[in-house]
Structures are given as C-alpha cells and as structure tokens.
Amino acid sequence: MALTRRNFLGWLGAGAAATTAAAVKPAVAASNKHFEGHPDSNAVLHDLVACVGCRRCEAACNKVNDLPEPDQPFADLTVLETKRRTTDKTYTVVNRYDGLRPTGLPVFAKKQCNHCLEPGCASACFVKAFTKTPEGPVIYNPKVCVGCRYCMIACPFEIPAYEYDKAFDPEVVKCTMCHPRIMEGKLPGCVAVCPTEALVFGKRKDLLHTARQRIARRPDLYVDHIYGENEMGGTSWLYLSDVPFEKTGMRMDLGTTPAPALTAGALAAVPMIAALWPVLLGGVYLMSTRRDKEAHKEKEDALKSAREQEQAAAKASLKKASEDAAKAQQKAVEKAVKDALAQAEKKREEEQKAKQQAQEAGQSPDGQGQESEEES
Amino acid sequence: MSSQAVRADRGLITPFNVIAGVIVIMGMVLTAWRFAGGLGAVTNLDNHYPWGLWIGLDLMAGVALAAGGFVTSAAVHVFGMKKYSSAVRPAILTGFLGYALVVIALHYDVGRPWRLPYPFIMSQGTTSLLFEVAACVALYLTVLFLEFSPAAMEWLGLKRARMIVVKLMLLLTIFGVVLSTLHQSSLGALFLIAPGKLHPLWYSSYLPVFFFVSAVVAGLSMVIFESSLTARYFADKMDEAHKQEKTTVAFGFAKAAAFTLVGYFFAKLIGIAVDNNWHYLASGYGAWFLVELLGFVALPAFLFAIGSREKKLGLVKFTAVWTVFGIILNRLNVSLIAFNYHLPASERYFPSWQEIGTSIFLITLGLIAFKFIVTRMPILYSHPDYPDEH
Numbered sequence: 001m002a003l004t005r006r007n008f009l010g011w012l013g014a015g016a017a018a019t020t021a022a023a024v025k026p027a028v029a030a031s032n033k034h035f036e037g038h039p040d041s042n043a044v045l046h047d048l049v050a051c052v053g054c055r056r057c058e059a060a061c062n063k064v065n066d067l068p069e070p071d072q073p074f075a076d077l078t079v080l081e082t083k084r085r086t087t088d089k090t091y092t093v094v095n096r097y098d099g100l101r102p103t104g105l106p107v108f109a110k111k112q113c114n115h116c117l118e119p120g121c122a123s124a125c126f127v128k129a130f131t132k133t134p135e136g137p138v139i140y141n142p143k144v145c146v147g148c149r150y151c152m153i154a155c156p157f158e159i160p161a162y163e164y165d166k167a168f169d170p171e172v173v174k175c176t177m178c179h180p181r182i183m184e185g186k187l188p189g190c191v192a193v194c195p196t197e198a199l200v201f202g203k204r205k206d207l208l209h210t211a212r213q214r215i216a217r218r219p220d221l222y223v224d225h226i227y228g229e230n231e232m233g234g235t236s237w238l239y240l241s242d243v244p245f246e247k248t249g250m251r252m253d254l255g256t257t258p259a260p261a262l263t264a265g266a267l268a269a270v271p272m273i274a275a276l277w278p279v280l281l282g283g284v285y286l287m288s289t290r291r292d293k294e295a296h297k298e299k300e301d302a303l304k305s306a307r308e309q310e311q312a313a314a315k316a317s318l319k320k321a322s323e324d325a326a327k328a329q330q331k332a333v334e335k336a337v338k339d340a341l342a343q344a345e346k347k348r349e350e351e352q353k354a355k356q357q358a359q360e361a362g363q364s365p366d367g368q369g370q371e372s373e374e375e376s
Numbered sequence: 377m378s379s380q381a382v383r384a385d386r387g388l389i390t391p392f393n394v395i396a397g398v399i400v401i402m403g404m405v406l407t408a409w410r411f412a413g414g415l416g417a418v419t420n421l422d423n424h425y426p427w428g429l430w431i432g433l434d435l436m437a438g439v440a441l442a443a444g445g446f447v448t449s450a451a452v453h454v455f456g457m458k459k460y461s462s463a464v465r466p467a468i469l470t471g472f473l474g475y476a477l478v479v480i481a482l483h484y485d486v487g488r489p490w491r492l493p494y495p496f497i498m499s500q501g502t503t504s505l506l507f508e509v510a511a512c513v514a515l516y517l518t519v520l521f522l523e524f525s526p527a528a529m530e531w532l533g534l535k536r537a538r539m540i541v542v543k544l545m546l547l548l549t550i551f552g553v554v555l556s557t558l559h560q561s562s563l564g565a566l567f568l569i570a571p572g573k574l575h576p577l578w579y580s581s582y583l584p585v586f587f588f589v590s591a592v593v594a595g596l597s598m599v600i601f602e603s604s605l606t607a608r609y610f611a612d613k614m615d616e617a618h619k620q621e622k623t624t625v626a627f628g629f630a631k632a633a634a635f636t637l638v639g640y641f642f643a644k645l646i647g648i649a650v651d652n653n654w655h656y657l658a659s660g661y662g663a664w665f666l667v668e669l670l671g672f673v674a675l676p677a678f679l680f681a682i683g684s685r686e687k688k689l690g691l692v693k694f695t696a697v698w699t700v701f702g703i704i705l706n707r708l709n710v711s712l713i714a715f716n717y718h719l720p721a722s723e724r725y726f727p728s729w730q731e732i733g734t735s736i737f738l739i740t741l742g743l744i745a746f747k748f749i750v751t752r753m754p755i756l757y758s759h760p761d762y763p764d765e766h
Contacts, residue, residue: 085423085424086423087423088423120569122503123503123504123569124504124505124506124569125501125504126495126501126504126506126507126510127491127494127495127498127499127500127501128499128500128501129499129501144491144494144498144499145487145488145491146486146487146488146489146491146492146494146495147486147487147488147491148485148486148487148506149426149427149486149487150426150504150506150566152423152426153426153427153566153567153569153570153573154569154570156570156572156573158423158424160423161423162415162421162423162426162487163414163487164414164415164416164419164421164422165414165416165417166414166416166487167411167412167413167414167417168414168488169488170414170415170487170488171487251572253572254571254572255571259569260503262568262569262571263503263505263565263568263569265568265581266505266561266562266565266568266584267503267505267508267565269561269584270508270558270562273554273557273558274554274558277550277553277554277557278550278551278554281450281454281550281553281554282550284454284455285453285454285455285456285546285550288454288455288456289456291456292456
C-alpha cells in the first residue's frame with residue numbers, strides 16, 4: 001500500500017473521529033439527569049434476617065402464575081441443598097447459605113426479578129418487549145418478542161429465562177411482580193403468603209424509609225446497606241441482610257450506573273458517524289481523485305516538456321547537420337573550383353609546352369639530332 | 377486438491393462434492409431437528425448462556441471476517457488505490473456471502489425467526505444496540521448485494537441495469553463503509569451492557585473501537601487468505617491481470633494489516649490502562665488474554681511487516697490465516713470464553729455437536745455458493761464486454 005500523506009491524513013481523521021465517539025460515553029453517563037423511579041411506584045422489601053426458608057413464596061408464585069408442577073414438592077426442603085436460579089418454570093427461588101451466622105443458623109435469600117428502575121432488559125430489547133410500568137413492575141410483551149435473548153445477556157441479576165424447549169412459541173420468562181394482581185389492588189403472590197414478613201410490599205419511598213429504620217434500630221445486626229437502593233441505578237426489590245450480601249449470591253460489584261447509561265455513549269456515536277463519515281469519505285475520495293488528476297497532469301506536462309526538449313534537440317542537431325552539410329558543400333565547391341583551376345592551369349601549361357615544342361620543332365626540323373644531343 | 381476444482385466441471389462425483397453433499401444432508405437433518413424440536417433439542421444453550429456458538433462464531437466472527445468487502449472497496453473506490461481493483465469483486469462476493477450466512481444463522485438462533493422483521497415493522501426498540509446492528513446488517517446486506525450485482529448482470533447480459541449500478545458504485549461504497557463502521561463497532565458495544573458478566577480484561581468502554589479496528593484487520597487478512605485460496609483452486613478462472621495483481625494485493629494488504637494491528641495492539645493496552653486492569657494479567661484469564669494479545673495481535677503485526685517488507689508471500693499467507701484465527705478467538709473470548717467468567721466450571725457452556733454441525737453446514741453452504749458463482753460469473757477475470765471494469 002502506498003501510504004501517501006493524504007491517505008495517512010484520511011485515516012488519522014477516521015481514527016480521531018472514532019476515538020471521540022467512544023469518549024462520548026462518560027459525558028452522557030455524567031449528565032445531570034438522574035431518574036429516581038416513577039413517583040409512588042411500588043416495591044418489595046426482602047429482609048433476609050426474617051426469612052426462614054419455608055419456600056411458601058415459591059409455592060404461591062407457582063400457583064398465582066399457573067406455572068407447571070415442580071419435580072419435587074415445595075414442602076421438600078432438600079431442594080435447598082443446591083443453588084438454584086430462576087428458570088422458565090420458576091419465577092422465584094429461595095437459596096440457603098450455611099455457615100454465615102455465628103449462631104450457625106442458615107441464611108435464606110429469595111431471588112426473582114428485581115424490577116430495575118431503568119431496566120437493562122428493556123434498554124436492550126430491539127422490539128420494546130419490556131416496559132417499566134409506573135406501578136413498579138417490569139413487564140414483558142410476548143406478542144412482539146423475536147427471541148434474540150439479548151435481554152438475558154443484559155440482565156445483571158441473571159433473571160430472565162427462556163423456553164428453549166418450545167419450538168414454535170418460545171417466550172422469555174420472568175417474575176412480573178404480579179402486575180395483574182397489583183392492578184387489582186392485591187399483593188404479589190409471594191408477599192401475600194410470607195408468614196414472617198420477610199417480604200413487605202409498599203411504595204418504594206416508604207420501604208426505603210422502613211429499611212433505614214430497621215438498620216438504625218439494630219445497627220449491630222444489619223449490614224449498613226440497602227441492596228437495590230442504588231445497585232444498577234436502583235431496583236424495585238430491596239434487600240436487608242445481617243450477613244455480607246455477596247455471600248448470599250448478590251453481587252456487590254455491579255455499580256450504580258443504570259444499564260441504559262452503559263450503552264448510551266455507543267448509541268450517541270451512531271448518528272455522528274452516520275453524519276460525518278460520508279463527509280470524511282467524500283473528502284478522501286475528492287482528495288484521491290484530485291491527486292490522481294494532478295499526477296496525470298504532471299505526467300502530461302512532463303511528457304510535453306520532454307517532447308519539446310526532444311524537438312529542440314532535434315532542431316539543433318538538424319541545424320548543425322545542415323550547417324555541416326553546407327560547410328562540406330562549400331568545401332567541395334572550393335575544392336572543385338581549385339581542382340578545376342589547377343586542371344585548367346595544368347592544361348594551359350601543357351598547351352604552352354606543346355606550343356613551345358611545336359615552335360622548337362619548327363626552328364630545327366631534325367628533332368632527332370636534338371634528342372641525341374641531349375643523350376650525350 | 378488443485379485438480380479438484382478442474383475436475384468438478386467434468387463430473388458430479390468429486391471429493392469436494394461428496395464431502396459437501398454429506399455435510400449438506402447432515403445440515404438439512406439438523407435444520408429439521410432445530411425447527412421441529414426447538415433450540416433446546418439441539419443446543420447446549422441455557423439461561424446463563426443465551427448466546428452460544430451460533431452467535432459467537434457465526435454472527436460475531438462471521439461479520440468481522442466479512443469485512444473484506446468494505447475494506448477493499450473503500451481502498452479502491454474511495455482511497456483511489458486502483459492497483460487493488462482486481463481484489464474488489466472477490467472481496468465483495470466473500471462479504472456478501474458472509475453476511476447472507478450471518479442472516480441465515482440468525483434464523484436458526486432466534487426463537488421466532490419469522491418475526492425477524494419485527495424490529496422494523498412492528499415495534500422499534502431504538503434504545504437497543506441490537507436494533508442498530510439489525511438495521512445496519514439488513515441495509516448492508518442490500519448494499520453488498522448491489523455492489524455484487526454487476527458481476528451477475530454481466531453474466532446475465534443485463535447491460536443497462538449494470539450501467540446504473542456501476543454509476544452508483546462510489547455512493548454504495550461510502551454507504552457500505554458507514555454501515556460497516558456502525559455495526560462492526562456496535563457488535564462490540566452489545567456487550568457494554570454487561571460489565572458484570574464479561575471479564576474486565578475484555579470489557580472496556582472502547583469495545584466498539586476494538587471491534588471496528590479488529591474487523592478491518594480481519595477483512596484485510598481474509599482478502600489475502602481468500603485470494604490465496606482462489607489462486608490455488610480457481611487458477612483456471614483467473615485472467616492475467618488478476619494473476620499479476622494477486623501478489624501486489626497480498627503485500628499491500630499485509631502492510632496495511634501490520635499497521636492496523638499495531639494500532640489495535642496499543643488500543644488494547646490503553647483499554648487496560650484506562651480501567652487500571654493490569655493486575656488481572658497475573659491471573660489465569662490474564663495468561664489467556666496475553667495469548668490473544670501477544671500471540672494473535674503483536675505476533676501477526678510483526679510477521680505481516682516482515683512478510684510485506686521482505687516480499688515473502690508464504691509468510692504473508694500464513695500470517696493472514698493466523699490473524700483470522702486470532703479474530704475468531706477474540707470474538708469467542710468476548711461472547712463465550714470470558715463471558716460469565718464468574719460462573720463455576722460446571723455451569724459453563726460448551727457447544728453441542730449439533731451446534732458445531734450446523735455452523736459447519738452453514739460455512740459449507742457459503743463455499744458451495746462461492747464456487748458456483750466464481751465458476752460462472754466474472755469475479756476473477758474481467759468480462760470481455762466490460763474490460764474497463766477491473
């Protein structure tokens with residue numbers, strides 16, 4: 001590749017634009033807009049201290065959502081031996097964590113959709129199948145879902161599941177916070193059945209207040225953190241715990257940036273590239289064609305001047321040749337004249353001689369005598 | 377093997393046809409299995425790994441390796457490097473078939489493929505980078521089809537239509553570069569939403585830049601690789617100009633790839649530096665990251681530079697293949713190997729034989745289509761009626 005100055009500048013421009021595009025991200029993330037959730041939206045507070053791991057929430061969830069019968073009955077607590085996650089047949093699971101409490105009692109943590117204030121699944125969906133409702137729940141519309149499963153990649157809490165076994169109408173499956181029941185004024189299935197108030201339903205604002213009070217009342221017991229208050233920009237499911245959250249399968253390294261902000265920069269670069277790339281490329285094209293044209297012209301000029309030089313040289317040599325020829329001719333003429341003169345002279349001399357001889361012969365007819373005279 | 381291509385014209389029973397036939401039959405069985413039984417019947421996908429080999433290899437790596445089309449057409453039509461003209465048509469054809477395969481693979485992967493037009497006609501999820509990818513891939517496939525169409529039109533003798541498309545070539549090329557920049561980078565940007573799942577050494581806010589730059593490298597390498605393959609198997613289809621320009625293309629593209637790889641190498645280092653992720657290099661994933669960065673970025677940069685400088689065609693060809701593997705490795709790292717790095721080994725994904733078989737089937741379809749077109753249309757030679765084209 002001939003790396004000319006213009007090409008190089010073109011690429012440099014491309015690189016600079018790409019870098020700038022990438023650098024847009026922090027600016028967007030650090031914008032002064034901060035979404036604190038819909039006003040008066042609902043939430044659930046899950047207090048791990050109060051949870052006894054009875055799995056009645058799981059049973060209730062299964063019932064109100066018409067989910068298929070599980071392999072093992074809900075009363076069978078041996079299920080808790082293994083760590084589970086939500087699946088296409090289970091919207092919520094309770095996991096048991098041993099050896100965390102000084103008392104030796106196990107810790108139980110319920111897992112389900114956290115209903116983010118700014119959900120990653122909704123931001124990732126290319127057909128807007130997910131909606132954050134003003135009531136709090138994040139709900140799913142199977143009528144538009146293509147089944148790309150990007151929502152499952154996007155969810156930081158690893159909640160949405162997929163019906164891989166269905167060939168014709170597979171859907172993404174996750175907890176709805178019992179949105180239909182909330183609209184009817186009822187509690188979510190799991191909350192309604194919880195015997196220990198480990199699950200409390202209410203306005204998110206109020207629940208944050210309750211949670212802070214519980215921590216304030218028992219600072220020796222609770223970890224001073226409300227999980228979900230700010231995680232991934234805040235969620236509508238809040239957690240309190242007496243053991244470190246990360247020990248109960250809740251990630252503490254997710255940060256407080258809401259999922260949509262993570263891709264906002266890249267999205268913001270899209271229209272800029274669409275707007276500026278054609279200009280840049282068009283410019284490069286014009287430069288390269290102009291370069292070609294100039295190169296062509298230079299070549300033509302060079303050819304022309306070469307031709308002229310050649311012509312001049314030819315003329316000069318022609319002139320010299322003709323001069324030489326003229327000189328040679330003159331010389332030849334001169335020589336011819338000289339020769340002719342010389343010849344004429346010779347002839348004249350000869351004639352004179354002959355005349356003389358004739359004269360001499362006339363004076364003494366006996367030419368022999370003269371010859372013999374000369375011999376002797 | 378080189379006699380194979382020649383023999384293929386004579387009879388149907390050739391090694392290529394037999395192997396391709398077996399793979400196609402297997403692929404058809406797998407296809408029926410996939411669409412009758414659902415994804416669960418043939419894949420190892422689960423709720424932790426919604427994206428497997430079909431996305432990691434067929435989509436992520438496939439799109440990157442199909443970048444040769446936009447790179448070559450931009451070099452020739454926009455940057456005015458006319459000495460690479462003969463590489464444009466093969467590169468466009470490879471790109472077109474590559475993207476066509478990506479779209480076919482997507483039909484296997486998504487749950488309800490008949491709804492693939494939904495993002496455009498039913499409900500536009502414009503906050504999604506996947507929407508952007510979908511829109512760009514759909515448009516770019518159209519652009520590639522148009523860029524490829526003159527060859528088909530010369531074959532079919534559609535002079536008028538061909539003239540129209542040829543006049544649009546500059547516009548199509550610029551549009552193609554814009555679309556490629558957007559979706560190549562957006563494929564990387566897809567993972568920006570999952571900082572908790574992708575290992576920090578691969579996760580970076582520069583992911584879109586990494587994906588775009590490495591796609592350029594992949595495109596350049598694929599053109600070298602593809603031209604060495606066609607020179608070997610379709611030499612009888614090449615005219616003198618193409619044979620002569622072949623080495624010019626290889627050395628020129630090798631030089632460009634060397635430069636781009638050096639840039640990519642430093643960009644990756646900056647990615648680590650910006651997030652101060654140096655300490656991860658000492659871990660197991662760090663070693664694997666270094667294998668990718670040193671073995672498949674720094675090394676090929678060096679080898680391409682040597683190869684183009686010393687005019688060693690063999691080295692350039694080898695490095696092109698090596699680099700292609702490196703880009704595939706990078707895409708698999710981001711989408712599968714370093715993805716869900718926090719999960720225990722027992723919950724990690726490995727593709728099923730049916731997934732691997734389907735991928736092989738799709739690649740074979742691409743090869744068959746390439747062979748069909750190259751042996752019929754003016755791809756590796758100039759059509760006698762349109763000598764100015766190349």
